[in-house]
Amino acid sequence: MEQESVNPAIGSILDEQKLKNIVYPTKLFRTRLNEEFMRANRTRKPFLYIKMYSHQYDFFGWGSPNKTVENTWRISILTMFSHLRFIDVLGYLSDGSGLGIILLNSDLSVLESIRKEILHKLNDAGLIQTLRINPKKPIFEAYIYTGLQEKENLELEEKIKDFNSANGRFFSLCRLNLDHIWEHPHTIRYRHMVKRFVDVTCTSIAIVLCSPLLLFCAAAVKLSDPKGPIIFKQTRVGKNGKLFTMYKFRSMYVDAEERKKELLAQNETGGKTFKMKNDPRIYPFGHVLRKFSLDELPQFFNILKGDMSIVGPRPPIPSEVAEYEPWHRMRLSVTPGLTCIWQVSGRSNISFEGQMRLDNDYIKRNGKLSDDVSLILKTFKVVFKGEGAY
Template identity: 50%
Template sequence: MAVLNINQPLRGLRTDRASTARRPIALSRVGGAILRQGVVGYVAALAGAWFLAAERFDLPQEWTSGVVAVVGAWLLYSFAALPAFERARSFKPSTRLVELLGVATVSLVIAGFDSTPTARRAMVAVLAGPALLGVSAIVHRQVLRRTPTILVGQVESVRRLEKRWAARRDVTVVATCSWRSPHELAPAGAVSDHSFDDVVREVLAAVAERHATSVVIASSRAFTNPALRHLAWALQRAEVECLVVADMSDHVEYLSPRRVGDQIALSLRAPNDHLMSLVVKSLFDRVSALVALVLLSPVLLVVGIMIRLGSRGPAIFRQVRSGRDGRPFVMYKFRTMSVDAEDRLDDLMRQNEGAGPLFKLRNDPRITPLGRVLRSLSIDELPQLFNVVKGDMSLVGPRPALPAETSQYSEWVWRRLHVRPGLTGLWQVSGRSALSWDDSIRMDLQYVNNWNLRLDLAILARTVGAVLSRDGAH
């Protein structure tokens, strides 16, 4: 049992994949490599361009040969210019050729070139190449959406990432290679019994055995340790993607690299932290909420009448919540509890099943029979569309908390109040009440630091599925 020497450099490191290149390769491995690198899409792009030129448009032989030559040369260049792990899913070859043809077309128009019908058909045939390759990239992103990944780093970091990524649909951890902190003895049988030379060899062996296309290094010393840099160079030669996780102790921030002097720094500025994005989001929210209110007005009216007939009290429940930056506002909901619900809260606090400062009780006796149905379908939240129109809330954002809850927030949890609260949010479509307090806060912060309109639309679409499946609702 050895103590790790984390400062040991690796000398003359070579990937084991090069030494096995001359061995007979199984047909299944060849087929897997063809699929992972998108060769079928490249061949289809060339065949589609030829078919349009020769069969569909019946171009002369010289024009057809020109189309095939242009598309073939572009495909060969694109294939060689991209690493193996990026070829199947990348849109770069398609966009680059379209941009190049656009520049060429504008240049010819400026020069006064008058294209013939044959030239226009040839241009369409050439464009079939990037179109088909783009379709191939979309298909591969769906079929190969799970990236086979190997985690490398200290035991604590690797275990934390492996647990967090266990339920994800875009990454699959196929192996881990970890070590303990410096000067700490490793348990018997662990990878950390070896030097970093052996760790690197084990990573390369796992890449070859598990057909991994990505290696993620979860170590704070990744940029300073010579051994890990040698690992990155070896993976580069093996055409395997090598990534370094910026571990911020579970604080989800938007990170973008930029060069400062001769160093690489990570910017923590949120991508939509400017006035125009806030104006666009506000307009989108208010217009969408207003349209939804008009369309849902018969439903709102019927539900309101049913509540009044079903139990004593008003149909709309009003409650003060914390809005953006903690400013209080009155939130509207359909009443789902008895009118004395607030007075009975203290008696039920000892039965609280919620995490953190939240109060949750699965079988809350204050909920009316109709209210239970409304909650399970999230219909009780619909009056908050009025809050969205007023500007107190957004369609998507962290859920509005009670002032008594926000008063217990730590400094980093308070970050979730830097945007307007939402009618739905990222954690609502990822488990809702079934999530732990830490997971829900992490997802709220992930939204606050990375929101954009496309993400909002995706969350709204996923909200429909979460409501219909009643995922985590009670």
């Protein structure tokens, strides 16, 4: 087993407790976390992932070390350890920053029970006032994953807000997302900075070069259907479920959303998205816009704002996300984009499930800039052919 660099504060507690649980090294612990994430998708049994940081009472954490703060931290950690069962998983976080615990088959009620027990013990020890000190990070960063279909998680968002509002800087809680588990290159800072620089630079140049085309499309939309706006604005779901407004040249008549209900039975994707080849809601020039993806050009401005990237999974609408199975949501772990793998592999001719798998395949890649460039070049080829778009 690989040797881990252990903060003395954590090491002393582990020695004192003689825990029966194996303390996994960082890489194996991350592997176990990924396994439990996938298992929850199948079993629909929730789990809690809790990070316990070991630098809460050093100079860069809660300020100058003192016994009161140190005892508060130790009581909190020891109480957490007392809830460990033999099925739970314990391991080191990266860079020796602390420990992580995976509490299996546990939900928010378990976390609330632990929180109350910690507060009672701190109160009995006369240390409850110490929690008013603002640490650099909370003592515990907690994450919950249910493995449920997205629409079944709607109540969870409100419960998380309520939990955080009541706990200040002591506990923090959020939903577990894929980028909390995978050390994916998109989360590595320098690669993210390079990708963002390329997005802004290339998009700025594209706006200048395509300005005549943008003006032509805007005029054509207005002439084709004068009653409606030139730009269609729609709420989309971005990275980790963040909502944003996406821009497109309007390719449908103004009453398209009202007429959609009448056409749902003719959906040709076999999934949560709605597509049909001969959609009567699209006006004649709208078919041209869609065939050559000209309706997507205003999304250059979404890229400049940072809501989107040039390459990434297409951003879905909230109603689609509400129907997602857990594994579908993995595609939301990166910034959405103009184009991705399935856009160059058949576009709308690919089924919904196929689209989800190709998007997840992109997420699992190593994030090399050369791969993104390759997808952009393939996109130009597909767009000029106008195949698979409707």
